[in-house]
Amino acid sequence: MAAAVALREDHAFNDPAVAVSRDAVLARYRHLREISKRHHSEVLKFLSKDAILQHARRLGLAHGKTLVLDDLDELDYAFDLAIHTAPMDRSRAIDRYARSARLAPGSDEALMLDAMCHARFAVVSIVRRHEAAGLIVNDLFRQRELWLVDIGLESSVPDGSVLATRLYQPEAFSMTAGVNVPVDLELITDALDEVPQLLRKSHAAALDDRRFAEAIYRVALASGVMQRIKFQDPFDEAK
Numbered sequence: 001m002a003a004a005v006a007l008r009e010d011h012a013f014n015d016p017a018v019a020v021s022r023d024a025v026l027a028r029y030r031h032l033r034e035i036s037k038r039h040h041s042e043v044l045k046f047l048s049k050d051a052i053l054q055h056a057r058r059l060g061l062a063h064g065k066t067l068v069l070d071d072l073d074e075l076d077y078a079f080d081l082a083i084h085t086a087p088m089d090r091s092r093a094i095d096r097y098a099r100s101a102r103l104a105p106g107s108d109e110a111l112m113l114d115a116m117c118h119a120r121f122a123v124v125s126i127v128r129r130h131e132a133a134g135l136i137v138n139d140l141f142r143q144r145e146l147w148l149v150d151i152g153l154e155s156s157v158p159d160g161s162v163l164a165t166r167l168y169q170p171e172a173f174s175m176t177a178g179v180n181v182p183v184d185l186e187l188i189t190d191a192l193d194e195v196p197q198l199l200r201k202s203h204a205a206a207l208d209d210r211r212f213a214e215a216i217y218r219v220a221l222a223s224g225v226m227q228r229i230k231f232q233d234p235f236d237e238a239k
Contacts, residue, residue, distance in 0.1 A: 020132050021132065025133040025134065032170050036116060043093050044079070046096045047093050055078040061075065061077075061221065076179050080213070081214055119167060120166070133149055134173060150176050162184065164181040166179065181217065182220075182225060192212075194219065195209075198212055
């Protein structure tokens with residue numbers, strides 16, 4: 001996917017000297033979001049029911065082969081793990097799909113799939129609104145600021161909020177993979193208590209360990225915090 005990476009580096013959104021309007025940012029975001037949704041639909045074909053059930057059980061969302069959900073959206077956390085993570089000796093669903101995809105080199109479809117394959121789990125705090133569109137967030141564990149474009153978060157989450165999410169970066173801006181968990185120090189501590197092995201790793205290595213995202217999701221779902229919060233994307237509502 002070298003051509004996709006080159007396109008990302010050359011795009012005007014990545015040149016800080018080029019001023020971009022809100023309309024231009026949102027048009028690009030909306031276009032890439034639609035592509036990501038199509039990729040997401042295709043990657044689901046590379047998941048088995050057993051894989052989804054296994055992740056659901058580990059999140060406390062299933063007993064045996066029976067799903068136990070307060071809201072169907074809770075299953076999105078099992079899908080996130082099934083798509084973007086895998087044990088050391090197994091391939092990820094997103095990588096299996098990428099190997100099978102036949103995309104035009106340098107196309108936005110290839111660009112977006114490359115970003116999805118390199119998605120990273122992060123815990124971010126909302127610093128401020130970006131001057132064009134979206135948010136400036138601080139990746140708390142990796143200690144770097146990111147430009148995050150997500151219309152639902154921009155319209156509903158106040159500065160200072162802290163979220164755990166998985167991020168794609170197809171342009172200078174990042175996008176969420178679709179799941180967001182409001183977190184605080186207590187929730188992160190409880191998650192780490194479930195996987196104490198991660199405390200022996202660096203912050204970056206712990207974030208990249210599939211067990212960290214799983215523990216965050218499991219603790220958040222068990223606490224009921226996700227039942228009280230709903231993020232919506234106005235682009236979805238407009239359709």
